[in-house]
Amino acid sequence: MKKQTNLRKRFFVCTCTAIFVLLLSSGGAYAEESVCEPNSIEINTASKEDLKLLPGVGPTIAERIIEGRPFGSVDDLISVSGIGQKRLQDIKEQGCAWVNVELLEEDEEEVVEEGQEELEEEEQENQEEEGVGESEEEGEGIQDDESDDANEDEDSEEAGGSGGNGSGGSGGSDPAPVVDINVVLVKAVAFLQNQELSPDIVMAFIAVGQSADISFLKTFFGDSAISYAKPILAITATGQDPRTFPEEDFVEKLKSFTDDTQLGDPSLLNDDIWGILALRSAGVPASDPVIQNSKAFLLQDQNADGGWAWDAGGTSDTNDTAAAIMALLETGMTETDNAIQLARQYLKEAQNLDGGFPYDPQSPFGTDSDGNSDAWVIMAIHKLGEDPTAWTKSPENPIEHLLSLQDEDGGFWWVAPGTSEWNNKGATPDAVIALSGKSFPVYSISVFQDQESAQEQTESTVGSNMSNVSSSPQMVGEEEIFTEGQREGASRQELLREIQAELLRVEEEAREIERQLASLAAQQAQDELARAGGQIQEALAQETEEQGENEPARAGGQTEFAASLVVGVEETRSQALRAEVAAGLPAQAGANTLGFIRSNMLLLFAAALIFGFGIYRFLRFSR
The missing domain is CATH 1.20.1420 (A middle domain of Talin 1)
Structure with missing residues (x-):
C-alpha cells in the first residue's frame, strides 16, 4: 500500500x-x-501585397517598410521615408499595424474599392470638422479639392458651357468654398507616393517637408546639359552635394557641355535656363563665367513680346518665360530690371479669364489653361515676391484654377478632364511645389560660400594695393594672387569631397558587415x-x-x-x-x-x- x-x-x-x-x-x-488582435498579419512578416492594404501605403512605401524591418513598435515606422505623422496615425488605428486576414481572402479589386471608400469617408469626416463644405455650384464653378463625394452627386454637374477651359469661368454668383491648402497638399503627396520616383517628385516631397530617397540617381547617366539639370536640383533639394553624390561630380559633368558663349546646345534656350538653376542650387556663385555667359545668351534671345521660347528664335511660351524669370533672378538680377518687367508683363497678358495660363497664348492649336503652366507661373510669381492670388481675371486667379484640376485621388490633371485625349496627371509634382509657396531651385547648398568670400576679400586687398601703383604691369601680380586664392579654395573643396566619399564607403562596408x-x-x-x-x-x-x-x-x-x-x-x-x-x-x-x-x-x-x-x-x- x-x-x-x-x-x-x-x-x-x-x-x-x-x-x-x-x-x-x-x-x-x-x-x-x-496586445494585438488575433487573425492578423504583423508588419514584420507581412508581404508587400498585404502591406499595401494599410491606409496610404502604396508599393513604394511597402517596399521601404520591408527594407527597414524589423520594427520594435509601430511608432518606429516614422523612420520610413514617406510615412509622416498623419499616415502613421492612420496605420496605428488599424491595431498595431495589423490587417484583418479576412480582407486577404476577398477579391483583390473589392479590397481596393473597400479601402478607397473607407479613405473617402474618413476624408469627408475631416472635411466636415474643418468646415469645408461640399461644392454646390452648378456649371463651371471652381471645384472643391476635398469634395471626394461630390463626384457621386450628378446634380452638381449639370450643363454649363465647358468652353475648353475645364472648370473655369465665373460659374454663377455663389461664393467659392473655402479650401484648405494643407489638405490639398496631403492628398497630392499621397498620390505621388504611389508613383515611380523622379527628380520632380523628389523636389515636391522636399517642398512640403517630406523626406525623399534619391538612391535611384546613383545609376543616372546623362548625355546633354539639360539631362543633368533636374537630377542636380533633386540632389541639392535633399541637402546633398552633387559633386560627391553619387560618387561622381554632376556639376563638372554639366559644365562640360559649355562653350565660350553659353551652356549646352546653342540652338536651345531651356538648357541655359535649367543649367543656371542647377548650378546656383549647387552653390556655384553667380559670378561664375558659365552662369554669366548663359545669362547674356538668354538676354540677347528675349523676344520682343517680353517672353522666351524653349529654343533660340522660337515663339514665346509661358513655361519657359516663367523658368527664365526664376533663372535670371538667380544670376543677380532684380525684379525691377527691364528684362524681368517685360517678362512679367508677358505673363500678365497671357492669363486666361479662368485665372489660369495657357502654354502659348497665340497657339492655333488651343489656348486652354493647363496645370503645368499654372504651376510654373505661380512659382515665378513667388520668385518675384508677389502674391499669386492677386493676379486675378474676372475674378479668378491662378491658384483657384490650379486647384480645380485636382482629382479625387490627389493628382492634378494637365487639363480639365474630357478636354484632351492625351490628358494625364504629370502636373502633380509642379503643382505641389507651387502650392507650397516654393519655386526653383527648391533648396540651394552653399559649399562655395567661403571660397567666394575669400575671393572677394582677395580682390579687395589687391585693389587697395593697386591704388598706390600707377604702373599697368602690376595687373599681372593681381591675377597671380587671385589665381592662388582660387587654387587654395579648390584644393580644400577637393579634400572635402574625398573625405565625404571615404565616409560613404566606410558606412556601406559597415552595413554589409552587420548583414x-x-x-x-x-x-x-x-x-x-x-x-x-x-x-x-x-x-x-x-x-x-x-x-x-x-x-x-x-x-x-x-x-x-x-x-x-x-x-x-x-x-x-x-x-x-x-x-x-x-x-x-x-x-x-x-x-x-x-x-x-x-x-x-x-x-x-x-x-x-x-x-x-x-x-x-x-x-x-x-x-
Missing part, C-alpha cells in the same frame, strides 16, 4: 510538472499576442535548434532501455531534464527567428516574429510525451 501511495505521488508530481512546463512556455507568447553577422547568427541559432531536438530524441531512447527498481526515483529527474530541454528548444527557436528577422531573411507564412507564437504544436507534443511517460511509469510499477 505504501509503495502504491508513493507511486501515485510521483505520478501526480510528474503530471503537474508537464502542465507547468506547457503553461510556462506558452504564457509569454500569449501575453504578447494579446553578414546577422545572417551568421541566424544560421548558428538554427544549428543549435537541431542539436537540441537530437538531444530530446536521445534522452527518450535511453529512457526506454533503462531497467531496475531505482527507475521510479530517476523518473522525476528525467522528467525535469526533458522539460528543461523543451524550454531550451523554445528559447533557441525564438533566438533563431529574431536572428532571421535581423538579417532580413524572408519569414515563412505563420512564422513566429519577435516572440509571437501562433502555433503551439511543439509544446503540446512535448507535454503529451511527458504525460504519457508518467502513465507508463505508473502502470509499470503498480503491478
